[in-house]
Amino acid sequence: MSSEPRVVVVPRARRAPLRRLGVxxxxxxxxxxxxxxxxxxxxxxxxxxxxxxxxxxLQARDLADWLSWTRLEVLANVAMFVPLALLLVFVLxxxxxxxxxxxxxxxxxGVEVVQHFLPGRVASVRDIVANGxxxxxxxxxxxxxxxxxxxxxxxxxxxxxxx
Numbered sequence: 001m002s003s004e005p006r007v008v009v010v011p012r013a014r015r016a017p018l019r020r021l022g023v024x025x026x027x028x029x030x031x032x033x034x035x036x037x038x039x040x041x042x043x044x045x046x047x048x049x050x051x052x053x054x055x056x057x058l059q060a061r062d063l064a065d066w067l068s069w070t071r072l073e074v075l076a077n078v079a080m081f082v083p084l085a086l087l088l089v090f091v092l093x094x095x096x097x098x099x100x101x102x103x104x105x106x107x108x109x110g111v112e113v114v115q116h117f118l119p120g121r122v123a124s125v126r127d128i129v130a131n132g133x134x135x136x137x138x139x140x141x142x143x144x145x146x147x148x149x150x151x152x153x154x155x156x157x158x159x160x161x162x163x
Contacts, residue, residue, distance in 0.1 A: 017149075018090040018145075018146060018149060019090055019091055021087070021090055022087040022088065022089070022090030022091035023091055025083065025087040025090070026084075026087045026088065026091065029083060029084055029087060030084070033080060033081075033084060033107075033111075034111075036080065037080075037111045037115070038111060038114055038115070038118065038121075040118055040119060040120055040121070045120075048069065051069065051072065052069055055067050055068065055069065055072070074126065074130045075130075077126075077127050077130035077131050077134065078130045078131070078133050078134035078137070079134060080131065080134060081104050081108065081130075081131040081132075081133075081134030081135045081138060082134045082135075082137050082138035082141070083138060084104055084107075084134075084135065084138060085100045085101060085104045085134070085135035085136070085137075085138030085139045085142065086138040086139070086141055086142040086145075087138075087142075088100035088103060088104065088138075088139075088142075089138070089139050089142030089143060089146070090142055090146070093146075094142065094143045094146040094147070097139040097140070097142065097143050098139070100135065100138075100139050100142070101132070101135045101136050101139050104131060104132070104134075104135030104138075105128065105131065105132045105135060107131075108127065108128045108131035108132065108135075109128055112124065112125075112127055112128055
């Protein structure tokens with residue numbers, strides 16, 4: 001009997017749940033991102049007075065001195081692309097995480113170009129950078145999740161083959 005470690009190959013069918021989750025998530029998520037980013041009148045502007053009052057309320061209680069409308073917008077741009085990149089990595093696989101980030105940045109760039117021509121919308125390089133940061137965070141999170149799932153599947157297969 002050899003003391004060499006065994007390499008366990010996880011069958012493609014066992015990896016399908018993350019890929020399926022990614023496809024379904026993208027089918028639901030991409031239209032949401034497009035509506036939010038390309039709606040002619042920025043829907044957040046209607047909520048802005050209430051949100052600003054909420055920020056001021058938090059600041060008056062020393063709960064969020066760092067928060068401003070601009071910072072909230074940047075955080076929203078980051079947050080919007082985290083799940084998008086995560087789902088893309090689930091579809092493409094962890095080894096292609098960089099493609100997911102590149103696709104998200106390309107989508108962001110395309111959205112900003114279209115926004116430039118939409119009345120009531122403002123194109124911004126800051127949004128592209130924030131979306132790119134969100135995409136990178138989402139891709140890294142997806143790679144970590146895939147590693148955990150892959151490890152759990154390999155352990156389950158190992159137990160099944162020895163037990």
